[in-house]
Amino acid sequence: DTGVSQDPRHKITKRGQNVTFRCDPISEHNRLYWYRQTLGQGPEFLTYFQNEAQLEKSRLLSDRFSAERPKGSFSTLEIQRTEQGDSAMYLCASSLVRQGPGDEQFFGPGTRLTVL
Amino acid sequence: GNSVTQMEGPVTLSEEAFLTINCTYTATGYPSLFWYVQYPGEGLQLLLKATKADDKGSNKGFEATYRKETTSFHLEKGSVQVSDSAVYFCALSAHAGGTSYGKLTFGQGTILTVHP
Numbered sequence: 001d002t003g004v005s006q007d008p009r010h011k012i013t014k015r016g017q018n019v020t021f022r023c024d025p026i027s028e029h030n031r032l033y034w035y036r037q038t039l040g041q042g043p044e045f046l047t048y049f050q051n052e053a054q055l056e057k058s059r060l061l062s063d064r065f066s067a068e069r070p071k072g073s074f075s076t077l078e079i080q081r082t083e084q085g086d087s088a089m090y091l092c093a094s095s096l097v098r099q100g101p102g103d104e105q106f107f108g109p110g111t112r113l114t115v116l
Numbered sequence: 117g118n119s120v121t122q123m124e125g126p127v128t129l130s131e132e133a134f135l136t137i138n139c140t141y142t143a144t145g146y147p148s149l150f151w152y153v154q155y156p157g158e159g160l161q162l163l164l165k166a167t168k169a170d171d172k173g174s175n176k177g178f179e180a181t182y183r184k185e186t187t188s189f190h191l192e193k194g195s196v197q198v199s200d201s202a203v204y205f206c207a208l209s210a211h212a213g214g215t216s217y218g219k220l221t222f223g224q225g226t227i228l229t230v231h232p
Contacts, residue, residue: 004159031218042120042205042222043160056219091160095218102148102167102209105220107160 004108006092012114020078021111025094032075035091082115118143120206122223129230137191137226139206147208149182149189154203196230203227
C-alpha cells in the first residue's frame with residue numbers, strides 16, 4: 001500500500017498526559033499537512049511542512065502542540081498536557097508541489113484521540 | 117480570511133434522483149476549488165477539482181463548475197446510487213504566485229444518504 005499511513009488509529013488518554021501521533025506520507029511527496037476534525041465539522045488546518053521546513057502554523061495550534069518532520073520524511077504531532085477539548089480526529093495529508101494550482105492532497109485514515 | 121459554506125444537511129434521496137449540494141466561498145485572489153468525499157469507514161479522497169473560473173471538474177458522474185461571478189462550486193449528479201452515500205466536503209486552496217499555497221479550507225460537510 002503506497003498511501004498515507006497514520007499511527008495509531010485510535011488513542012485514548014487521560015487529561016494531562018502527553019500523546020504523539022505519526023504520519024508516513026506518500027514517499028515522493030514533499031508537502032505534509034496536519035488537520036483536525038471534530039464531529040460534524042470539516043477538517044481544520046493545523047500546520048504544514050515542505051520537506052523538513054515547517055512553513056505555517058495555524059492559530060489553532062497552541063503552545064501544547066508541536067510537530068516535526070525530520071529529514072523530510074515522516075512527521076510526528078505531539079500534544080502535551082492533553083485537555084478534553086483536544087478530542088478529535090487528527091488527519092495527515094501529503095502532496096507533491098508542482099508549479100501550478102490545484103495540487104491534490106492525499107489523506108491518511110486519521111488518528112482518533114479521546115481525552116478522558 | 118478564506119471560508120467555505122455548504123448547504124445544510126443531511127440530504128436524503130432515492131436512488132436515481134438528481135443531486136445538488138450547494139457550496140459558496142470567500143477568498144482573496146483566485147483559489148482552486150475541490151470536492152472531497154468520505155465514504156463510511158474510509159479516509160477523505162478527492163472527488164473532483166477546478167483551478168480557474170468556468171472550469172468544470174467531473175468524476176464518477178459528479179460535476180461542479182467554478183463560478184467566479186457567484187463565488188460558487190455546486191456539486192451535481194444526474195442519478196445517484198446507494199453507493200454514493202457518504203459525506204461530501206467542499207474546499208478551497210488559495211494561491212500564492214503560480215504555486216498552490218497549499219492548505220485547504222473546508223466547508224462543514226454534507227451527509228448524503230441514498231435509499232434503494
